Amino acid sequence: MGWIEHTNVRIARSPVGKYFRLDGSGHPKERKGSNFFTEIRAGLATFFAMAYIISVNSNITSQSGGTCVCPSTSPDLCDSDPEYMLCVQEVNRDLVTATAAIAALTSFCMGLFANMPIALAPGMGLNAYFAFTVVGYHGSGLVPYEVALTAVFVEGFVFVALTLCGLRQWLARAIPNSIKLATGVGIGLYLTIIGLTYSAGIGAIVGSKSTPTELAGCATLNKDGLCDPSDKMRNPTMWIGIFCGGIFTILLMMYRVKGAIIMGILLVSIISWPRPTPVTYFPHTPLGDDMFDFFKKIVTFHPIKRILGVQRWDVSEYGGQFGLAFITFLYVDILDCTGTLYSMARFCGAIDERTQDFEGSAVAYLVDAFGISIGSLFGSPPVTAYIESGAGISEGGKTGLTAIVSGLAFFISIFFAPIFASIPPWATGCTLIIVGSLMAQAAKDINWRYIGDAVPAFVTIAIMPFTYSIAYGLIAGIMTYIILNTAVYVIEKASRGRIVPPNKEDKEPWTWRLAGGIFPPWTVRLARGKKDFWRENDQAVGVVSDRQHSEASSAVHNPEKTVISGEKPAGENLS
Known part of the structure; x- marks a missing residue:
């Protein structure tokens, strides 16, 4: 054995190895195939796949204006107010620090206390709902920024109560098996959609007028947010992402080269940093100049100034709107996080097939719940488990060491924010597509023999990417399952067992009486x-x-x- 293998063995036999249940530690529940250096590589892969959230979350959430006050009654007119826009830019910088800090804290705690290879950060989709619906563009939404953060803070502690009572875990375990398998496949397709879009991917697809989406790949979108027909598939950054971040990475994976995903992301990023080139991430525009000036600082710490602990606790004048925001955050986050946690737990082989639960599920939920409330104090939208954790799991991550490494990387990124916030989306786009293809393998285990199980599973798979929401996919699949199978049950009882589907024996059994019980x-x-x-x-x-x-x-x-x-x-x- 080389020094790497010797080190893996020594660490596995140490108290650290036994705590994290590394392979060879002697723990009765050791994670087979796990070792120290693989966990480090997996944690870095997860971080690089998620690093885009540092800049993306700050850009999205700052569109609400944060605590800045728009002097005009029209949000659009604020764009031409220099003082207001400077304030918004300061909020954006605050959110860069806040995003990295809360991702570091929650990911580290997830690994240390729950021993799961799952990283957390402010949720995509949830941040858009927070910024553009609850607070609204430049503060034109339901409630002010401070009140929205209060709703997020309260939501986190409601999660804590649900977790301690065991209801959150039981609700997840009570979901039919085919729906749970379909959730992983749907999230894989959801990742693929993200990887193909402009916001966090290679820009190969875009919205359309006559169809939901269409082929894109243009360098710039027109005023309607679409690609001109003559400009499609001409964006060099898309091709760099496809060949260097996609084909190159897959070839390395085919030959089982360790760290293939990290190599692909770094290669595309390094190619995209020099200026001026056709694929530069820093074009000579006001925005590009500002990004490049921030990038050149290399090491800097920007303290949170405008959005730290700004909750408004007197919400009496926003009763109805506050309640609506709170309830929406609650149900979207519980379904989103639940679906992600269980699909990632299944992906890394941590699911107990007898109980349909995973080790440390209660602690994992508590980390997520407390992270939501702490993140709101930082000025951040709700925190959730990230499907990009699949990038680390596909690299061999099986224990909490993966999440700890990701958390430490996020902590470092607080001080190296100019570097980590400059990873272009086309560097990680193909990574998400690759991970999506790996997660789609669960489709073979869905019960396709019985249409009462198959159709709800397919609805779950389809709705997630097409609505850009994990939560909506779960809702659609579960409701379809309930309607179909309740109807069959009622018809069977009404006919005294004479009218039943011909192949009902192929249906997967389901009961709310689960092994392990309702209570934790x-x-x-x-x-x-x-x-x-x-x-x-x-x-x-x-x-x-x-x-x-x-x-x-x-x-x-x-x-x-x-x-x-x-x-x-x-x-x-x-x-």
Whole structure:
């Protein structure tokens, strides 16, 4: 063995290796195939795939104007007010720091406490809803920026309550298996759409008038936001992204070259930084000059000045609007984060097929929930788990070390923001497409034999990319499943079992009575009188009988009753 293999073995056998359950650590739940250097490489891959969020989130959220006050009643007229636009630019710089800081904190905590290779950051889609609907362009929306941040702060603590009660985990586990598999596939296609667009990809597609999308690839969009027919497929940055960030990366992956994704992203970025070239990320325009001036600083720290802790706690005059913003943030975030966490957990092989849960799910949800509230204090829209974590998982990330490395990289980016905020979207676009193709493999495990399972799964897959929303895809798939299968159940009962689908035996079984119960394991241990109820019991991992599960649930509902046998409740096996 070389020094890398020797180091991997030594770290795996150390307390660090056992804590993170590296392969060879001797932990009963060690993650097979995981090792220290692979986790580092995976964490860097996740970071580089997510680095665009530093600049993209700041650009989107600052369009709300932040705490800047527009002197005109028309938001559009504020664009010509130099003082106001300088204030908006300051908010933009604040958000660069805030985005990197909250991504660093939450990703590090996810890895350290939940031991999952999943990074977090302010959510794409959620930030657009925050900026353009809740606060509105230059403050023309439902509530002021300060009130919107209050809604986000409260939402985070509601998540904490739902998680401690076990309802958030149970809701996710109660989703039918085909829908959960379809969620991973739909997120893969959602990633592909992102990778193909202009905002965070190679710019190969754009919206259209006669069709939802059309082929793009032009250097500039016209006044309607479309490509002129004569200019399509002529953008050199798109071709650089395709060949250097896509084809080159895939070839390296075919030959199993370690760090292929990182190499592709770095190659495209380095090609795009010099000016003037046809593929430069810093054209000679006012915006390009400003970006290049920021890039040349290399190392700098911009403190958060205008948006730190600006919540407005008296929301009485915005009661209805505040409630609407709060409820929307709540249901979109719970579905978005739930779908992402479970698809990423399945992608890295952490799902327990018996309980349909993953190790540390309660802690993972708590990290996400507290991250939402802390992020709002930084002035950021809601934080959520990122589907770009699939980039690190595809590099071999299996433990929390992946997320910790991503968090540390985000922390470093606070001081190197000019560099990390200058990774062009066409450098990461093909990475998202590649990860999407890997996630789409789950489609083969969907129950296509029974149309009552197949159609809801397909609806989930289709709606996610076509509506640009993970949450809407889950809603559509679950509602389709409920309507179809409830109708079959009612017809069967009304006909006394005479009218049933011919191949109903092919349907996947579903029940709300899930292994592990509704309540989280710590409540079961607390009800049994275990003093250190936050720790798992030292017992072998295996299939637990229905009787044990029943006793565990009974202990929660009736804590005054004791379990007669010496067997321990099923819930105590779960983390």
